[in-house]
Amino acid sequence: MSPKSAPNSADSLLHHRAYLAFWCARTASSFGFQMLSVAVGWQIYAITGRAFDLGLIGLVQFFPSVLLALPAGHLADQFDRRRIVLIGQIVExxxxVxxxxxxxxxAINEAGVLLLIFAVSTAKAFESPSLQSMVPALVPTTLLPRAMAVNASAMQAAMIMGPALGGLLYVAGPGVVYAAAAALYLVSTVMVSQLRYEQAPPKREPATLKTLFAGVHFIRERKDVLGVxxxxxFAVLLGGATALLPIFAKDILHTGPWGLGLLRAAPAFGALLxxxxxxxxxxxxNVGKIMFASxxxxxxxxxxxxxxKVLWLSLLAxxxxxxxxxxxxxxxxxxxxLDTPDAMRGRVSAVNAIFINTSNQLGEFESGMVAAxxxxxxxxxxxxxxxxAVVGLWVLLFPTLRRRQRLHMASSSA
Known part of the structure; x- marks a missing residue:
C-alpha cells in the first residue's frame, strides 16, 4: 500500500506496528551510541592524557560522515534500504563488541580505539541516508510530521540520559559501558532484521557524477526544499552560541560546573518537551510562516x-x-x-546530512573565531x-515557502 493512500484500519495498524519497531530500534541504538561516546572520550584521555587526542575522536567521526554521504545516498536509492541499515548496524x-x-x-590502545570508532562512523555514514528515507514508507503521509517529532523525542532523550547512564556505568570500567552499548545495538539489529518494510523496486543506475550529485540538483530545482x-x-552556522557555554558559565554568569551542566541540558530539555x-x-x-517564526x-x-547576566534567564533562553x-x-x-520522490530520498537525505553536519561543526568554529x-x-x-537577518532575507528570496500552508503538497504542485 502506498503511504500516500488512505489506509484502512488493518493497514493503519500494521503501519503503526512497523513504525513502533523502527522507533524502538532507533532509540536503542541512539542510547548505545551516546553511552559509547562518553566511554571513548574518558578512555582515550585516560590512556594518553592529551586533549589533542580528544579532538581526534571528532575527526575520525566527521570525515566519514561528510566524505561518504553522497555515495551512501546513491546506495540508499539503488538497493534495499532495510538491508543497508541492517548491514551498517551489524558492522557497528x-x-x-x-x-x-x-x-x-x-589489550586496547589509543590507535585501536580510534580505528574501531572510525569503523563505527563509516558504517553509520552508509546507514544514515537509508535510515532517514525509510520513515515515509512506515507511516501514512498525514502522520509523518508526528513520526518525525516522535523520532526527535527519542534522540533528545538519548542525548540527555545516554551520557549520564554511560558515566554511571563507567564507574565499573569502560568495558562495561561498551558491553551495555553492544547489547543495545544487538536489540536494534534484531528489531531491524524483523521489520516489515516495503520499498518500490529501485531503478538501478551506475554510480556516476550525475547520479551521485542528483540530490544536489534536485534540491536546487525545488525552491521550498532549498529554502528550508x-x-x-545559516541559522545554525550563525547561532552556535552553545559552543561558548563554558565561557558564559565561568566569566559572565559566575557559576561552577553544576551551572555549566544545567546550561548544556537546557536546550535539550526544551527540544524534548x-x-x-x-x-x-x-x-x-501556515507551516511556512511557522518555520520562519521558529x-x-x-x-x-x-x-x-x-x-x-543571570543564570535563570540564560537557562530560560x-x-x-x-x-x-x-x-x-x-x-x-x-x-x-514529503517533497522528495521515494527514488530520490536517499540522495536528498545525504545532501541534507552534509548541510547539518557541516553547519554544526563550522558553527562552533565560527563562534570561537568571532569570540576571539x-x-x-x-x-x-x-x-x-x-x-x-537570514530570516528576513529568506522571506524575500523564497516567497513560496513563506506562503506554504501544508507540509504535504499535491503531486501536481510539488
Missing part, C-alpha cells in the same frame, strides 16, 4: 542568552532556543521527505542578529 555492533572485548582483556535546508544551515508536544499536535496550516525565535533566544530549533527541525525534515575578536557576548550577539 561488531566494532563495539571488539572494543568491549579488547578493553576487558586489557539553506535557512537552517517541544517534540513531545508536536507528536500529539499536527501542523495543518527560526526567528531561535535568533531572539540567542540574543537574550547573549545579553543575560536556552530552553526556548532548543524548543524553537525542534519546531524548525520537524518542519524541515517532514517537508524534505569580539568576546563571547559579542559573538553570540552577532550570531543572533545574523540569524534574524
Amino acid at each position: 555492533w561488531l566494532a563495539i 571488539m572494543l568491549a572485548t579488547m578493553t576487558l582483556l586489557h 535546508i539553506s535557512m537552517d544551515l 517541544m517534540s513531545l508536544w508536536l507528536a500529539r499536535h499536527s501542523m495543518e496550516r 527560526v526567528a525565535g531561535f535568533g531572539v533566544a540567542t540574543l537574550v542568552f547573549a545579553l543575560s 536556552l530552553f526556548a532556543l532548543g524548543a524553537f530549533d525542534m519546531v524548525s527541525m520537524v518542519i524541515r525534515g517532514s517537508l524534505v521527505q 575578536w569580539l568576546g563571547a557576548v559579542g559573538s553570540a550577539v552577532v550570531g543572533g542578529i545574523g540569524t534574524l
Whole structure:
C-alpha cells in the first residue's frame, strides 16, 4: 500500500506496528551510541592524557560522515534500504563488541580505539541516508510530521540520559559501558532484521557524477526544499552560541560546573518537551510562516542568552532556543521527505546530512573565531542578529515557502 493512500484500519495498524519497531530500534541504538561516546572520550584521555587526542575522536567521526554521504545516498536509492541499515548496524555492533572485548582483556590502545570508532562512523555514514528515507514508507503521509517529532523525542532523550547512564556505568570500567552499548545495538539489529518494510523496486543506475550529485540538483530545482535546508544551515552556522557555554558559565554568569551542566541540558530539555508536544499536535496550516517564526525565535533566544547576566534567564533562553530549533527541525525534515520522490530520498537525505553536519561543526568554529575578536557576548550577539537577518532575507528570496500552508503538497504542485 502506498503511504500516500488512505489506509484502512488493518493497514493503519500494521503501519503503526512497523513504525513502533523502527522507533524502538532507533532509540536503542541512539542510547548505545551516546553511552559509547562518553566511554571513548574518558578512555582515550585516560590512556594518553592529551586533549589533542580528544579532538581526534571528532575527526575520525566527521570525515566519514561528510566524505561518504553522497555515495551512501546513491546506495540508499539503488538497493534495499532495510538491508543497508541492517548491514551498517551489524558492522557497528561488531566494532563495539571488539572494543568491549579488547578493553576487558586489557589489550586496547589509543590507535585501536580510534580505528574501531572510525569503523563505527563509516558504517553509520552508509546507514544514515537509508535510515532517514525509510520513515515515509512506515507511516501514512498525514502522520509523518508526528513520526518525525516522535523520532526527535527519542534522540533528545538519548542525548540527555545516554551520557549520564554511560558515566554511571563507567564507574565499573569502560568495558562495561561498551558491553551495555553492544547489547543495545544487538536489540536494534534484531528489531531491524524483523521489520516489515516495503520499498518500490529501485531503478538501478551506475554510480556516476550525475547520479551521485542528483540530490544536489534536485534540491536546487525545488525552491521550498532549498529554502528550508539553506535557512537552517545559516541559522545554525550563525547561532552556535552553545559552543561558548563554558565561557558564559565561568566569566559572565559566575557559576561552577553544576551551572555549566544545567546550561548544556537546557536546550535539550526544551527540544524534548517541544517534540513531545508536536507528536500529539499536527501542523495543518501556515507551516511556512511557522518555520520562519521558529527560526526567528531561535535568533531572539540567542540574543537574550547573549545579553543575560543571570543564570535563570540564560537557562530560560536556552530552553526556548532548543524548543524553537525542534519546531524548525520537524518542519524541515517532514517537508524534505514529503517533497522528495521515494527514488530520490536517499540522495536528498545525504545532501541534507552534509548541510547539518557541516553547519554544526563550522558553527562552533565560527563562534570561537568571532569570540576571539569580539568576546563571547559579542559573538553570540552577532550570531543572533545574523540569524534574524537570514530570516528576513529568506522571506524575500523564497516567497513560496513563506506562503506554504501544508507540509504535504499535491503531486501536481510539488
